[in-house]
């Protein structure tokens with residue numbers, strides 16, 4: 001069954017574009033039901049409109065508080081009846097009232113090897129910590145910021161002389177295939193959240209899936 005995806009994004013939308021390109025190329029059995037953003041200048045909204053998709057701006061300042069903003073945002077998303085909500089560079093905290101009813105149906109891509117380097121400026125955090133390996137994670141969203149069960153990760157080396165920009169580019173290049181491969185597994189019914197843990201091919205308790213160099217899960 002073709003997976004109906006709602007995408008939430010605050011920024012340039014390169015992860016969204018990777019999804020749109022894979023759907024168009026027939027390499028991901030999914031359709032994008034719409035794109036939602038908290039920022040009118042988000043590149044993701046322009047990409048959605050270019051692709052002829054519904055693009056919805058739900059501005060925080062038009063709502064009394066975070067709870068009211070999330071209520072309006074998710075009411076709009078629910079109206080599109082997605083199977084899965086993908087946070088692809090959505091930079092606002094989502095309140096527990098909005099997350100909890102959607103657990104197992106909402107994922108996020110985060111630019112670090114979680115549980116390391118939650119929150120913002122993850123590449124700076126990695127450089128300051130002096131790690132020799134960094135990367136990206138896709139996880140189910142829970143009320144715990146960047147703390148939900150990790151589904152899959154992609155690893156990159158940290159090289160001598162790296163600055164934040166160089167490291168961010170190396171990670172982003174792996175984010176796109178990581179997100180796509182995770183979506184393929186979810187679309188195929190191979191990955192789900194059960195009793196708060198990730199279940200892969202019927203097994204629980206395994207380490208997160210790892211994206212191999214040939215861009216398939218090892």
Ligand code: GAR
Pocket residue numbers: 009010011012013014015016088089090091109110111119136172175
């Ligand atoms: C990506 O690097 C994504 O991992 C990150 O924002 C970027 C969005 O890029 N997300 C977070 O930091 C969430 N905490 P994009 O707009 O080009 O897809």
